[in-house]
Amino acid sequence: MSLQLFRGGRVIDPSQRLDDVTDLLVRDGRIADTGRDLGNPDGATIVDATGLVIAPGLIDVHVHLREPGQEDRETIATGAASAAAGGFTGICAMPNTDPVIDNQAAVGFVKARGVAAALARVYPIGCISLGQRGEQLAEFGEMVAAGAVAVSDDGHPVMSSQLMRTALEYAKVFGIPVADHCEDTPLAHGGAMHEGIVSTRLGLKGIPAAAEEIHVARDCILAELTGGHIHLCHMSTRGSVELIRRAKEKGLSVTAEAAPHHFTLTHERCEGYDTNAKMNPPLREAEDRDAIRAALADGTIDCIATDHAPHHYDAKEREFDDAPNGIIGLETALSLALRELVAPGLLSLSTLIDRMSCAPARLWHLDGGSLRRGGVADLVLFDPAGSWTVDPARLRSRSRNTPWGGEVLPGVVHATMVGGRTVHQRTP
Amino acid sequence: MTSILGKDLVGLEHLTREQITAILDTAEPFKEVSERAIKKVPALRGKTIVNLFFEASTRTRISFEFAEKRLSADTVNVQSAGSSVSKGETLVDTARNLEAMRIDMVVIRHGSSGAAQFLGDRIRSNVINAGDGKHEHPTQALLDLLTLRDRLGRIEGLKVCIVGDVLHSRVARSNIWGLTRLGAEVAVCGPPTLLPSHVEELGVRVFRRVEEAIEWADALNVLRLQLERMQAGFIPSLREYNRVFGVTTEKLARAPKELLILHPGPMNRGVEIDSDVADGEHSVILPQVTNGVAVRMAVLYLLAGGAPDWAAAGGDAQ
Numbered sequence: 001m002s003l004q005l006f007r008g009g010r011v012i013d014p015s016q017r018l019d020d021v022t023d024l025l026v027r028d029g030r031i032a033d034t035g036r037d038l039g040n041p042d043g044a045t046i047v048d049a050t051g052l053v054i055a056p057g058l059i060d061v062h063v064h065l066r067e068p069g070q071e072d073r074e075t076i077a078t079g080a081a082s083a084a085a086g087g088f089t090g091i092c093a094m095p096n097t098d099p100v101i102d103n104q105a106a107v108g109f110v111k112a113r114g115v116a117a118a119l120a121r122v123y124p125i126g127c128i129s130l131g132q133r134g135e136q137l138a139e140f141g142e143m144v145a146a147g148a149v150a151v152s153d154d155g156h157p158v159m160s161s162q163l164m165r166t167a168l169e170y171a172k173v174f175g176i177p178v179a180d181h182c183e184d185t186p187l188a189h190g191g192a193m194h195e196g197i198v199s200t201r202l203g204l205k206g207i208p209a210a211a212e213e214i215h216v217a218r219d220c221i222l223a224e225l226t227g228g229h230i231h232l233c234h235m236s237t238r239g240s241v242e243l244i245r246r247a248k249e250k251g252l253s254v255t256a257e258a259a260p261h262h263f264t265l266t267h268e269r270c271e272g273y274d275t276n277a278k279m280n281p282p283l284r285e286a287e288d289r290d291a292i293r294a295a296l297a298d299g300t301i302d303c304i305a306t307d308h309a310p311h312h313y314d315a316k317e318r319e320f321d322d323a324p325n326g327i328i329g330l331e332t333a334l335s336l337a338l339r340e341l342v343a344p345g346l347l348s349l350s351t352l353i354d355r356m357s358c359a360p361a362r363l364w365h366l367d368g369g370s371l372r373r374g375g376v377a378d379l380v381l382f383d384p385a386g387s388w389t390v391d392p393a394r395l396r397s398r399s400r401n402t403p404w405g406g407e408v409l410p411g412v413v414h415a416t417m418v419g420g421r422t423v424h425q426r427t428p
Numbered sequence: 429m430t431s432i433l434g435k436d437l438v439g440l441e442h443l444t445r446e447q448i449t450a451i452l453d454t455a456e457p458f459k460e461v462s463e464r465a466i467k468k469v470p471a472l473r474g475k476t477i478v479n480l481f482f483e484a485s486t487r488t489r490i491s492f493e494f495a496e497k498r499l500s501a502d503t504v505n506v507q508s509a510g511s512s513v514s515k516g517e518t519l520v521d522t523a524r525n526l527e528a529m530r531i532d533m534v535v536i537r538h539g540s541s542g543a544a545q546f547l548g549d550r551i552r553s554n555v556i557n558a559g560d561g562k563h564e565h566p567t568q569a570l571l572d573l574l575t576l577r578d579r580l581g582r583i584e585g586l587k588v589c590i591v592g593d594v595l596h597s598r599v600a601r602s603n604i605w606g607l608t609r610l611g612a613e614v615a616v617c618g619p620p621t622l623l624p625s626h627v628e629e630l631g632v633r634v635f636r637r638v639e640e641a642i643e644w645a646d647a648l649n650v651l652r653l654q655l656e657r658m659q660a661g662f663i664p665s666l667r668e669y670n671r672v673f674g675v676t677t678e679k680l681a682r683a684p685k686e687l688l689i690l691h692p693g694p695m696n697r698g699v700e701i702d703s704d705v706a707d708g709e710h711s712v713i714l715p716q717v718t719n720g721v722a723v724r725m726a727v728l729y730l731l732a733g734g735a736p737d738w739a740a741a742g743g744d745a746q
């Protein structure tokens with residue numbers, strides 16, 4: 001039997017409306033108790049958490065771990081290490097690897113690699129369609145049996161409404177969300193950034209906000225038709241927020257995520273052709289960023305997901321048009337949320353923990369996301385008042401493609417625990 | 429020697445009115461060099477310049493090469509079909525290799541917006557943008573400005589309309605920056621499918637019909653219509669384009685005053701411009717080409733750290 005007693009921390013668990021300076025007891029990897037002055041149980045390891053927030057470990061439903069196939073950018077082990085360093089205890093791996101994860105053997109591989117790394121719970125996401133070709137459904141049932149928690153053709157929008165309808169209907173059998181990358185392909189074709197005044201000045205082809213919103217509208221309509229659970233990935237526009245709000249008012253099974261870069265940065269960041277500002281969906285306008293922030297505050301957007309997208313430094317060191325989309329996000333997500341959402345008073349710390357832990361666990365039926373008695377002891381301990389400097393070379397991710405290199409960010413993760421086991425400990 | 433233009437000439441967006449005027453003023457005495465029997469001054473003797481062209485170009489490349497040779501520089505031309513990516517070497521490797529050869533200047537033409545700045549940020553040599561994607565083509569706009577100033581005596585207060593495919597045009601962007609910086613009024617006119625979003629925020633007005641533009645303007649800068657635009661579905665046909673947006677004698681005949689006609693070339697006669705307009709008395713298309721050499725000499729000279737007053741004195745001694 002192992003016992004750990006966390007003393008004096010501010011324990012925040014929105015799943016039971018808890019936000020109090022109190023003790024937390026972990027027994028054999030599970031939450032045993034919370035409460036003031038739990039005494040000094042025999043044999044307990046005492047952890048002084050004074051000044052720290054103790055919360056259910058963060059959960060990211062949208063990461064790219066690049067294994068199999070692109071291990072020069074990231075592996076499941078390095079991605080999980082990056083997650084642990086960022087306070088994440090659960091990450092959902094998108095299936096657009098090489099080969100793609102569209103069958104039970106491939107799902108099993110990702111799962112097994114995650115277990116072997118033993119740094120975070122790695123949940124595989126299976127493909128919607130075989131080969132992500134947008135034609136024939138992959139075997140959802142077989143993939144779920146092997147450990148898949150959702151299906152997605154992320155990276156490739158499901159352009160066929162017929163295929164999306166079928167996927168939403170069929171996924172109901174297994175109670176899994178269908179996560180869609182919303183982008184009208186012909187409308188977005190060849191675009192390198194948001195269509196607006198900055199793309200006009202830089203002479204780059206733009207992706208209009210409408211390319212996302214048309215797809216969001218269609219997915220909401222199909223959610224109504226089928227009753228299936230659509231999860232909208234990386235929402236970036238104010239128009240999308242409006243559409244989701246209406247869908248939720250109708251009571252549709254629509255959930256959505258937003259990425260830290262979309263609530264932090266705007267298209268002006270592309271000035272100077274900075275390829276670390278190139279993503280898809282692209283960085284939008286200040287009004288869009290503000291709408292995303294407000295939607296995270298009022299719950300229209302359910303959760304924060306990083307879209308962690310590692311790329312080799314060579315790949316980003318080239319012409320903007322030719323550079324790949326995306327940035328790494330696991331190790332900066334909490335800090336950015338603290339700076340952009342909590343510090344200005346848009347979200348309380350408790351709401352933030354909901355958006356980064358409780359909501360994803362609840363909506364995607366994942367472990368953790370709560371400190372209820374008997375649940376897994378997946379925890380993050382962080383100092384919201386501390387700060388650190390982002391040094392891309394020192395991040396745990398194998399890649400360095402972050403636009404925040406050199407910045408001083410608030411919020412220092414002191415420890416991350418999965419099932420009561422420490423997977424990350426801050427080196428002083 | 430520090431140049432009044434900084435290290436590179438990537439575009440006109442970030443140049444001041446004084447810098448642009450200095451280039452135009454410096455070009456004036458260089459015009460005369462091209463009229464001499466021995467068309468050479470020693471201003472860049474001993475300098476090595478690479479003309480790095482990743483996109484096909486005849487006029488711009490030859491114009492730069494003449495400008496370099498008339499300034500006595502040693503030049504090398506590198507032409508590469510397609511982008512550096514299809515060639516297998518990245519632009520950053522190309523940059524490092526050039527750096528290793530200790531060259532003084534690079535003139536780059538590239539299909540990707542931002543390529544000139546990318547190169548400029550990574551090498552110590554001066555970089556001159558000879559056209560990057562849809563971004564900027566500063567020396568083209570400078571020669572347009574010089575030609576307008578030659579013919580109309582000023583830029584300030586002139587009304588200039590850029591007609592055609594503004595969306596894909598680096599010439600249009602550089603002209604908009606240069607003209608507005610020098611105090612001209614600028615308009616654009618073209619099919620809405622070929623105008624960039626939020627273009628008004630660049631400080632230009634938009635005409636839907638070319639007839640209105642002709643009525644308003646002192647000069648038209650007529651852009652080349654790439655034939656691929658029709659295949660890509662931006663316009664239904666070249667014939668219809670000519671009928672609605674082409675600059676024709678009939679449309680010009682109804683203008684209240686005479687207009688100057690500019691075109692960056694190469695022309696599609698009978699598409700964006702009719703032959704009798706291109707060859708007519710108000711066309712300054714060939715003087716533009718002549719001015720191109722002088723303007724490029726001025727840019728090369730100034731970037732190399734040359735003083736404007738030396739060029740004005742004839743440039744024969746250094």
